[in-house]
Amino acid sequence: MLEKIDLGKHIDDHTYAKKIAPLYQRLGVLQRVHWDLRVPIIIVVEGWNASGITSVIGELIQYLDPRGFVLHSIGSPKDEERARPLLWRFWTRTPARGRMAIFARSWYSRSLAEQVSGIDWKSRIKRAIFDINTFERQLTDDGVVIIKFFLHISKEEQKRRLNEREKDALTSWMITQGDWDFHAHYDDYLPIIEDYISGTDTRHCPWTVVGATDGNYTRFKVYSTVIRTLEEKQKVLEKKRQDKCGPALPKPPRNRIRRVAEAPRQYTRAEYEKILRECQEQVHNIQYLLFKRRIPLIIVYEGWDAAGKGGNIMRLVRAMNPRGYDVVPIARPDQTELEHHYLWRFYRRFPAAGHITIFDRSWYGRVLVERIEGFCEEKEWKRAYHEINEMEEAYVEGGGGLIKFWLEVSKEEQYRRFIARQNDVLKEWKMTEEDWRNREKWKEYEKAVDEMLARTSTGIAPWTVIESDDKYYARLKAIQTVIAYGRKVLE
Amino acid sequence: MLEKIDLGKHIDDHTYAKKIAPLYQRLGVLQRVHWDLRVPIIIVVEGWNASGITSVIGELIQYLDPRGFVLHSIGSPKDEERARPLLWRFWTRTPARGRMAIFARSWYSRSLAEQVSGIDWKSRIKRAIFDINTFERQLTDDGVVIIKFFLHISKEEQKRRLNEREKDALTSWMITQGDWDFHAHYDDYLPIIEDYISGTDTRHCPWTVVGATDGNYTRFKVYSTVIRTLEEKQKVLEKKRQDKCGPALPKPPRNRIRRVAEAPRQYTRAEYEKILRECQEQVHNIQYLLFKRRIPLIIVYEGWDAAGKGGNIMRLVRAMNPRGYDVVPIARPDQTELEHHYLWRFYRRFPAAGHITIFDRSWYGRVLVERIEGFCEEKEWKRAYHEINEMEEAYVEGGGGLIKFWLEVSKEEQYRRFIARQNDVLKEWKMTEEDWRNREKWKEYEKAVDEMLARTSTGIAPWTVIESDDKYYARLKAIQTVIAYGRKVLE
Numbered sequence: 001m002l003e004k005i006d007l008g009k010h011i012d013d014h015t016y017a018k019k020i021a022p023l024y025q026r027l028g029v030l031q032r033v034h035w036d037l038r039v040p041i042i043i044v045v046e047g048w049n050a051s052g053i054t055s056v057i058g059e060l061i062q063y064l065d066p067r068g069f070v071l072h073s074i075g076s077p078k079d080e081e082r083a084r085p086l087l088w089r090f091w092t093r094t095p096a097r098g099r100m101a102i103f104a105r106s107w108y109s110r111s112l113a114e115q116v117s118g119i120d121w122k123s124r125i126k127r128a129i130f131d132i133n134t135f136e137r138q139l140t141d142d143g144v145v146i147i148k149f150f151l152h153i154s155k156e157e158q159k160r161r162l163n164e165r166e167k168d169a170l171t172s173w174m175i176t177q178g179d180w181d182f183h184a185h186y187d188d189y190l191p192i193i194e195d196y197i198s199g200t201d202t203r204h205c206p207w208t209v210v211g212a213t214d215g216n217y218t219r220f221k222v223y224s225t226v227i228r229t230l231e232e233k234q235k236v237l238e239k240k241r242q243d244k245c246g247p248a249l250p251k252p253p254r255n256r257i258r259r260v261a262e263a264p265r266q267y268t269r270a271e272y273e274k275i276l277r278e279c280q281e282q283v284h285n286i287q288y289l290l291f292k293r294r295i296p297l298i299i300v301y302e303g304w305d306a307a308g309k310g311g312n313i314m315r316l317v318r319a320m321n322p323r324g325y326d327v328v329p330i331a332r333p334d335q336t337e338l339e340h341h342y343l344w345r346f347y348r349r350f351p352a353a354g355h356i357t358i359f360d361r362s363w364y365g366r367v368l369v370e371r372i373e374g375f376c377e378e379k380e381w382k383r384a385y386h387e388i389n390e391m392e393e394a395y396v397e398g399g400g401g402l403i404k405f406w407l408e409v410s411k412e413e414q415y416r417r418f419i420a421r422q423n424d425v426l427k428e429w430k431m432t433e434e435d436w437r438n439r440e441k442w443k444e445y446e447k448a449v450d451e452m453l454a455r456t457s458t459g460i461a462p463w464t465v466i467e468s469d470d471k472y473y474a475r476l477k478a479i480q481t482v483i484a485y486g487r488k489v490l491e
Numbered sequence: 492m493l494e495k496i497d498l499g500k501h502i503d504d505h506t507y508a509k510k511i512a513p514l515y516q517r518l519g520v521l522q523r524v525h526w527d528l529r530v531p532i533i534i535v536v537e538g539w540n541a542s543g544i545t546s547v548i549g550e551l552i553q554y555l556d557p558r559g560f561v562l563h564s565i566g567s568p569k570d571e572e573r574a575r576p577l578l579w580r581f582w583t584r585t586p587a588r589g590r591m592a593i594f595a596r597s598w599y600s601r602s603l604a605e606q607v608s609g610i611d612w613k614s615r616i617k618r619a620i621f622d623i624n625t626f627e628r629q630l631t632d633d634g635v636v637i638i639k640f641f642l643h644i645s646k647e648e649q650k651r652r653l654n655e656r657e658k659d660a661l662t663s664w665m666i667t668q669g670d671w672d673f674h675a676h677y678d679d680y681l682p683i684i685e686d687y688i689s690g691t692d693t694r695h696c697p698w699t700v701v702g703a704t705d706g707n708y709t710r711f712k713v714y715s716t717v718i719r720t721l722e723e724k725q726k727v728l729e730k731k732r733q734d735k736c737g738p739a740l741p742k743p744p745r746n747r748i749r750r751v752a753e754a755p756r757q758y759t760r761a762e763y764e765k766i767l768r769e770c771q772e773q774v775h776n777i778q779y780l781l782f783k784r785r786i787p788l789i790i791v792y793e794g795w796d797a798a799g800k801g802g803n804i805m806r807l808v809r810a811m812n813p814r815g816y817d818v819v820p821i822a823r824p825d826q827t828e829l830e831h832h833y834l835w836r837f838y839r840r841f842p843a844a845g846h847i848t849i850f851d852r853s854w855y856g857r858v859l860v861e862r863i864e865g866f867c868e869e870k871e872w873k874r875a876y877h878e879i880n881e882m883e884e885a886y887v888e889g890g891g892g893l894i895k896f897w898l899e900v901s902k903e904e905q906y907r908r909f910i911a912r913q914n915d916v917l918k919e920w921k922m923t924e925e926d927w928r929n930r931e932k933w934k935e936y937e938k939a940v941d942e943m944l945a946r947t948s949t950g951i952a953p954w955t956v957i958e959s960d961d962k963y964y965a966r967l968k969a970i971q972t973v974i975a976y977g978r979k980v981l982e
Contacts, residue, residue: 040831083844084787084843091832092835094831098830134885138832138882139832142832142833240734294574339589341582341630341633343582344585347582348583353573397618
């Protein structure tokens with residue numbers, strides 16, 4: 001097997017310098033990306049003695065963030081390691097999520113050394129290969145990326161290098177009798193190493209065998225293989241994330257819609273009642289004209305709990321012809337509704353030509369309560385903004401009228417109303433534990449509301465915020481908005 | 492575009508009968524599969540007048556379970572439909588999850604008829620195509636499978652068929668002046684139909700245009716296309732499911748391990764104390780021999796809350812040399828532990844040669860509490876059975892000893908112990924609300940425990956159930972099991 005490796009590959013210094021430079025930065029980026037993606041990375045560099053393991057690793061770590069990796073140089077085991085199974089030493093060294101562990105020699109060298117020294121070593125090697133495959137598979141199943149290199153040189157090359165190092169005063173101390181013994185048995189080890197490599201060259205954890213005669217080529221091959229592997233892993237993970245959460249949404253438009261709870265002016269009771277009566281008459285007329293002109297109208301009420309949706313709707317419809325409007329309160333979907341597309345139940349209640357349908361809560365539940373409470377998946381509520389815009393656009397372009405109210409109350413006013421409701425026997429039924437629970441999630445809901453207003457206030461179907469801390473003001477503003485809209489549509 | 496469709500395709504009756512027969516059963520199976528997978532299916536059959544839509548659908552539904560599909564024959568709209576946008580009629584007819592809706596003509600025919608009859612129809616068709624694509628994309632985004640057919644015949648063939656039907660007393664009533672008018676304008680409609688088809692031939696919802704001159708060919712083409720599409724969808728969904736939940740596990744072995752809480756015999760206090768003392772001496776000796784022989788031993792305690800794990804362990808270790816054993820209580824993993832493979836924290840605590848490690852709860856938490864409480868994904872705990880078996884096997888084959896206890900108490904006895912603990916100032920701290928919550932999930936836990944015992948009681952690492960309603964019995968059985976195991980290992 002190893003005889004098929006081309007040992008003649010070579011890159012000259014000039015080309016190397018040119019090719020490796022852009023890779024340095026790339027590896028740094030990939031390290032950060034995988035840190036963020038929480039992918040643990042194991043890089044194993046194995047090879048013959050003097051094959052250049054240290055030089056390869058030296059290059060590899062040069063531009064890595066040192067907080068993100070640990071280098072394990074594996075030699076003879078310590079006492080506490082010797083007292084435990086071989087792989088125990090490596091299990092305890094597996095990197096945390098997002099971190100990188102680089103092994104200069106690894107379970108492979110140790111396994112080879114420890115099996116070969118024992119009796120019955122041939123069958124023990126089979127067992128060792130089985131255990132290593134299990135170890136590596138359990139880690140990759142858990143999301144670890146393992147990249148394995150074997151640096152291959154010929155016996156002659158090894159001899160040349162050992163001699164060279166021995167002659168050099170700076171490196172001679174590195175060469176021991178053990179190296180020469182191992183060298184003498186090069187041909188005996190070769191088939192065993194081949195067994196290890198072919199036995200552990202698995203789909204989830206393949207080997208890259210590098211013809212390591214030339215240092216430049218070796219370093220470049222290892223460097224670029226690490227980069228390619230990490231790039232592939234990144235792609236796979238991003239695809240998975242997208243399948244699960246949907247594509248990242250573009251930022252919502254900058255001109256956020258301000259939610260204001262405080263009324264800009266106050267009405268006396270008498271004023272309020274007078275204006276309200278006048279408005280109700282006008283609404284009555286507008287309803288009739290819409291009916292004559294066969295224009296359907298949808299009015300959506302969304303808002304905080306206790307924002308006054310019910311009371312507001314009641315004043316709006318009081319003067320309407322009851323045969324021409326529907327108020328549709330939206331609660332949790334029932335079983336049949338859950339069995340369909342979430343827009344289905346709203347389509348079913350769309351007004352016929354000339355009719356008015358008032359939704360007390362609406363399809364916007366998808367991006368509010370369903371989002372916050374996890375009743376739908378992230379990718380579903382993310383998709384919903386666009387789906388809702390499409391639905392509203394088609395409906396309006398088909399000749400329908402659409403008004404959308406967001407009733408804003410301050411958190412303090414909501415609290416006062418909650419307490420008042422609890423103390424009022426007539427309104428007590430309105431209060432549930434859920435209201436208090438939702439209130440606890442005020443911040444989360446605020447985020448969802450702002451995102452909803454920004455993403456679904458379109459030219460064709462804008463939101464109107466109703467300042468609802470003052471009920472008189474809120475009711476008049478809503479009814480006046482309906483009148484103004486109706487007049488425009490009827491123009 | 493349509494001129495490229497081969498109108499000469501033909502299947503003779505004999506071949507047809509032979510080819511269609513196996514498909515009947517296949518479609519029935521696929522219907523049930525998608526019912527179970529909760530996939531809504533829409534089949535649209537469109538085509539020229541007299542192109543054979545009815546005949547195709549007749550064949551299609553022949554072997555379908557009638558409870559699972561609805562056939563919608565789309566003609567002129569009813570009043571309530573006319574008062575609403577065109578697609579509203581079809582939104583309300585979308586099938587529920589797992590059901591099938593077959594449309595004999597659809598939004599396409601209606602859109603064509605209604606646009607062409609109006610003014611400014613060319614730009615209205617563009618808008619209609621846009622709306623239809625939106626409609627179909629919203630449905631397929633939600634998981635609906637839409638299969639669309641257009642049955643194409645030539646003008647001459649249409650004329651021949653209309654004449655033929657008019658001559659036949661049984662079918663002549665079906666042919667109206669409208670059919671002939673439409674026929675007369677065949678060449679005018681052709682480019683509009685082509686616009687519709689090419690404008691709505693999307694990736695998520697492609698058309699199958701069938702050269703429908705020959706009835707056998709047409710029916711076979713539609714039938715086999717439906718089957719192929721559903722088969723592909725099934726594959727995609729099963730792949731998705733597997734990515735999410737892991738592969739389906741094989742059934743656990745039939746010989747379930749019986750969990751018995753009631754002790755088969757009772758000890759008096761004096762008996763118990765005498766036997767316990769004798770046992771403890773033996774455990775002491777065994778510990779020494781294991782140490783001398785450098786054999787590591789792991790003892791795993793799992794069991795219901797309040798099953799008496801703590802008291803049992805205390806009696807076991809009382810005579811042991813404290814320098815040679817560790818008791819490792821396993822609680823929730825800390826942050827560092829969560830950052831690694833879940834087995835990592837257990838590997839770190841594995842005993843050195845000659846030592847004993849007692850796990851008070853263990854890696855089995857993965858398939859018990861983490862499974863029930865959703866702390867890990869389904870595919871993770873499913874994978875864990877195999878991973879645990881592998882880990883235990885490698886450890887035992889590497890020369891380690893392993894004993895696994897399941898401490899079984901009855902639900903009644905647990906209740907008595909909970910109450911007793913709550914009333915005992917010394918034991919009160921042991922009780923948390925979580926204990927009561929876990930108790931509420933008794934049935935779920937039972938299922939997980941049974942599956943754990945069945946899947947991880949291997950020849951090399953079997954479970955021992957300790958009947959723990961009686962504490963004396965339970966303690967003696969555990970310690971005697973350790974002694975027997977130790978003797979066997981030391982043999």
